[in-house]
Amino acid sequence: MRAPLQQIETSGELPQSADAVVIGGGIVGVFAAYYLARRGMEVALVEKGRIGAEQSSRNWGWCRQQNRDARELPMATRSLDLWDSLAAETGEDTGFRRCGLLYLSNDEAELAGWARWRDFARTAGVTTHMLDSAEAGERGRATGRTWKGGVFSPTDGTADPSRAAPSVARAILKLGGSVHQSCAARGIETEGGRLSGVVTESGTIRTKLAVLAGGAWASSFCHQFGFRFPQASVRSSILSVSPGTEGLPDALHTARISATRRGDGGYTLAISGRGRVDVTPQQLRFSSQFLPMFLKRWRSLAPGGLQGMRSGHETLRHWRLDQPTPMERMRILDPAPDQATIRRTHARALELLPALRQTRISAAWAGYIDSTPDGVPAIGEIDTIPGFFLAAGFSGHGFGIGPGAGHLVADLVTGSEPIVDPKSYDPRRFDASAWGKVADF
Numbered sequence: 186m187r188a189p190l191q192q193i194e195t196s197g198e199l200p201q202s203a204d205a206v207v208i209g210g211g212i213v214g215v216f217a218a219y220y221l222a223r224r225g226m227e228v229a230l231v232e233k234g235r236i237g238a239e240q241s242s243r244n245w246g247w248c249r250q251q252n253r254d255a256r257e258l259p260m261a262t263r264s265l266d267l268w269d270s271l272a273a274e275t276g277e278d279t280g281f282r283r284c285g286l287l288y289l290s291n292d293e294a295e296l297a298g299w300a301r302w303r304d305f306a307r308t309a310g311v312t313t314h315m316l317d318s319a320e321a322g323e324r325g326r327a328t329g330r331t332w333k334g335g336v337f338s339p340t341d342g343t344a345d346p347s348r349a350a351p352s353v354a355r356a357i358l359k360l361g362g363s364v365h366q367s368c369a370a371r372g373i374e375t376e377g378g379r380l381s382g383v384v385t386e387s388g389t390i391r392t393k394l395a396v397l398a399g400g401a402w403a404s405s406f407c408h409q410f411g412f413r414f415p416q417a418s419v420r421s422s423i424l425s426v427s428p429g430t431e432g433l434p435d436a437l438h439t440a441r442i443s444a445t446r447r448g449d450g451g452y453t454l455a456i457s458g459r460g461r462v463d464v465t466p467q468q469l470r471f472s473s474q475f476l477p478m479f480l481k482r483w484r485s486l487a488p489g490g491l492q493g494m495r496s497g498h499e500t501l502r503h504w505r506l507d508q509p510t511p512m513e514r515m516r517i518l519d520p521a522p523d524q525a526t527i528r529r530t531h532a533r534a535l536e537l538l539p540a541l542r543q544t545r546i547s548a549a550w551a552g553y554i555d556s557t558p559d560g561v562p563a564i565g566e567i568d569t570i571p572g573f574f575l576a577a578g579f580s581g582h583g584f585g586i587g588p589g590a591g592h593l594v595a596d597l598v599t600g601s602e603p604i605v606d607p608k609s610y611d612p613r614r615f616d617a618s619a620w621g622k623v624a625d626f
């Protein structure tokens with residue numbers, strides 16, 4: 186069974202023109218469209234499948250500053266405030282709560298790394314508490330084990346992936362924007378070198394401003410007009426269990442297993458960082474640029490299969506704008522979960538958290554996590570096509586920082602003071618090597 190997801194109604198006819206068009210209705214696209222609509226712009230959002238149906242409903246729901254790379258920490262901090270304020274602004278409930286995140290460990294080196302991060306985070310005004318063995322045992326009592334230590338980050342939280350993107354999409358509609366599902370953008374048009382329109386399967390929208398928030402599809406889209414965006418995906422498999430357990434932490438990370446309370450009272454279970462690499466033409470094209478990332482993460486990655494080839498998101502093909510594209514053939518990227526990982530994850534969770542034995546598996550799924558060579562997203566205008574902006578490559582962190590990323594996009598599109606310094610996100614930085622720059626956590 187797929188990850189649960191609220192459905193929303195699609196707007197009527199596609200507009201012939203708009204102040205801005207957002208391509209992709211994941212968490213980044215909906216927040217970008219929301220913050221553009223709040224500035225009084227006429228915004229149309231086009232989504233090839235359903236709002237939130239790819240990565241944005243398949244994740245754990247963690248919205249964290251804890252262990253964030255320095256380049257992303259300011260955006261993570263601002264995003265938590267934006268998650269907080271959204272409900273008051275819109276009356277929509279994304280399920281966001283500052284429940285705090287709990288990390289437990291018996292590994293001295295890991296604990297030392299978290300302590301170093303705590304010291305760095307203090308300089309950015311972020312509070313996080315190292316736990317000694319007694320405190321870790323107390324906070325982690327559901328495990329019934331002793332721990333050398335841990336971390337608790339009280340200002341972090343979780344939102345509900347099954348309803349976050351649909352809630353923000355409803356907020357866009359309330360502001361007068363339009364949301365078009367089952368509507369793939371096939372490409373763009375330019376006049377005098379500037380963006381002049383977005384071509385979709387249902388017609389062309391004339392616009393001078395567009396944002397590509399296409400998740401795992403962004404690089405193959407950019408390839409159509411010759412912009413080189415190195416991006417590769419890893420297939421991550423996770424499961425959820427039914428409600429019925431009380432007394433577990435809301436959000437717990439250990440090296441063997443992570444558990445997150447869901448909006449329905451059940452839990453999402455996963456092994457952090459674990460994934461399979463399904464070979465694709467795009468992976469081969471960018472393999473040398475991903476070498477530093479691969480060397481850092483190889484212990485948790487395993488070779489996958491051919492399903493990435495069949496799904497078409499990382500194709501190197503050039504497609505025509507007057508015929509169905511790979512995006513229309515694959516409305517929702519829904520890779521098969523790795524059953525061995527699902528079994529191992531469940532067994533480890535029952536071993537660590539015995540209370541979960543009263544529950545049953547309610548769903549298991551996989552998602553392609555789109556990554557850049559340095560593990561930091563690409564957000565900014567594509568210099569060769571003024572008016573066209575990229576916001577993709579969120580490298581497994583995009584749900585939590587979705588509000589800040591969307592806000593930053595709206596700032597850049599409208600030429601306003603940016604909510605955070607955009608320098609680290611420059612889409613052109615991939616022309617340089619990623620050695621020594623891969624995000625730590």
Ligand SMILES: Cc1cc2nc3c(=O)[nH]c(=O)nc-3n(C[C@H](O)[C@H](O)[C@H](O)COP(=O)(O)OP(=O)(O)OC[C@H]3O[C@@H](n4cnc5c(N)ncnc54)[C@H](O)[C@@H]3O)c2cc1C
Nearest residue numbers: 209211212213233241244245247370400552582583584585
């Ligand atoms: C298993 C798993 C666990 C994760 N856990 C976390 C977590 O706990 N915390 C966290 O912060 N992040 C987490 N992530 C990462 C997070 O989910 C992503 O970084 C984030 O959802 C990316 O959002 P997005 O909007 O960029 O992409 P997506 O959610 O993938 O959305 C992109 C959308 O664009 C659409 N699209 C693409 N091309 C076109 C086109 N041409 N026309 C129209 N529509 C198009 C797609 O259909 C899709 O709906 C996790 C990811 C996975 C898979």
